[in-house]
Amino acid sequence: MMVATKSIKFIAILVLMMTSVFAFANEGEHDNQHHEGGNKVDTPEEIKEYIAHHLKDSHDFHLYTNNETGTHVSFPLPVIVWTSEGLRMFMSSEFHHDDAGHVIVEKDGVKLTKIHSKIYELEAGADEVIFDDHHHAENARKVLDFSITKSVFGMLLAGLLMILGFGALARGYKKGAIPTGFGRALEPLVIYVRDEIARPNIGEKKYRKFMSFLLTVFFFIWILNLLGLTPLGFNVTGQIAVTVCLAIFTVVIYLFSGSKDFWGHTLWMPGVPYILRPILAVIELIGFVLIKPFSLLVRLFANMTAGHFVVMSLIALVITMKEAFGPVASTGVSLALALFISVIEILVAFLQAFIFTMLSSLFIGMAVEEHDHH
Numbered sequence: 001m002m003v004a005t006k007s008i009k010f011i012a013i014l015v016l017m018m019t020s021v022f023a024f025a026n027e028g029e030h031d032n033q034h035h036e037g038g039n040k041v042d043t044p045e046e047i048k049e050y051i052a053h054h055l056k057d058s059h060d061f062h063l064y065t066n067n068e069t070g071t072h073v074s075f076p077l078p079v080i081v082w083t084s085e086g087l088r089m090f091m092s093s094e095f096h097h098d099d100a101g102h103v104i105v106e107k108d109g110v111k112l113t114k115i116h117s118k119i120y121e122l123e124a125g126a127d128e129v130i131f132d133d134h135h136h137a138e139n140a141r142k143v144l145d146f147s148i149t150k151s152v153f154g155m156l157l158a159g160l161l162m163i164l165g166f167g168a169l170a171r172g173y174k175k176g177a178i179p180t181g182f183g184r185a186l187e188p189l190v191i192y193v194r195d196e197i198a199r200p201n202i203g204e205k206k207y208r209k210f211m212s213f214l215l216t217v218f219f220f221i222w223i224l225n226l227l228g229l230t231p232l233g234f235n236v237t238g239q240i241a242v243t244v245c246l247a248i249f250t251v252v253i254y255l256f257s258g259s260k261d262f263w264g265h266t267l268w269m270p271g272v273p274y275i276l277r278p279i280l281a282v283i284e285l286i287g288f289v290l291i292k293p294f295s296l297l298v299r300l301f302a303n304m305t306a307g308h309f310v311v312m313s314l315i316a317l318v319i320t321m322k323e324a325f326g327p328v329a330s331t332g333v334s335l336a337l338a339l340f341i342s343v344i345e346i347l348v349a350f351l352q353a354f355i356f357t358m359l360s361s362l363f364i365g366m367a368v369e370e371h372d373h374h
Contacts, residue, residue, distance in 0.1 A: 059092035082144035101129035225349030247293035
């Protein structure tokens with residue numbers, strides 16, 4: 001197991017290094033041809049657009065741009081798309097940071113371009129994208145995108161960290177009742193999820209069945225939220241698709257785990273007039289299938305997106321306050337406020353993981369509870 005762990009670490013570091021070298025080697029030459037002079041982001045409209053762009057998912061890690069030369073410093077990720085001619089794979093660096101449909105990448109007879117972070121396939125015979133009045137592509141269509149985007153990379157990284165961390169915890173328990181090393185830091189959190197979330201909400205008899213899911217979702221969200229505070233700029237839990245999938249997992253688990261009493265009280269509620277029971281059944285089903293998961297996904301998505309937006313907005317004060325207060329004062333105020341909010345975000349990262357896990361266990365507990373008919 002120790003050899004496997006070291007091998008995983010070595011492969012991960014090697015892939016990251018090779019990807020970075022590949023990017024740095026290929027970005028500079030094209031950028032010098034197409035980004036001469038560069039454009040500074042120095043107006044409120046440009047700052048707002050810049051923040052909105054960085055909150056979205058992307059096909060590469062963009063670190064920074066040299067405004068004088070227009071050179072982008074970043075490293076790409078694999079693009080994997082299903083086109084009309086089958087599967088096509090290449091590195092996102094071939095788009096050269098273009099996101100407006102200007103750069104066309106041809107792969108085995110298929111012409112691809114990127115527009116607003118979406119990859120399109122051009123129609124046969126087309127050499128450039130034709131846009132309508134609303135800037136929609138008229139001669140290109142979206143492809144099925146299975147690419148390793150920044151968010152996907154973040155989820156894979158979070159999964160790898162969980163495997164390594166819980167693997168260390170499991171090996172620690174094999175050596176003795178008290179784990180050693182990094183496992184000792186994880187054990188209190190595992191016990192906290194068990195004793196403060198699972199047991200009170202699901203019950204002593206059935207909580208063990210759902211512990212694997214609750215632990216997975218808690219640490220998965222928490223690690224992703226912490227990764228979002230790094231300079232790499234992950235915003236995985238700020239992607240609506242990710243929070244929707246997490247909410248769907250919770251829905252499927254508590255619907256398929258529902259007891260006979262749960263479905264009986266949901267579909268044919270006892271103690272109320274028969275004429276009202278079908279109406280209440282529809283209301284209950286809407287609540288369990290739509291309203292409860294919607295509250296889960298929106299709470300996580302909105303809070304994490306708002307946190308990133310606030311931090312980047314405070315950093316942008318360096319630019320917006322420069323003329324009024326000077327570079328030194330504006331930088332000091334921006335740094336102090338951004339640092340304060342970043343510390344708060346560390347707490348929010350844990351809090352959002354706790355809330356999602358708590359509500360999931362609460363919904364599961366409602367579904368598996370056995371009612372006392374006496």
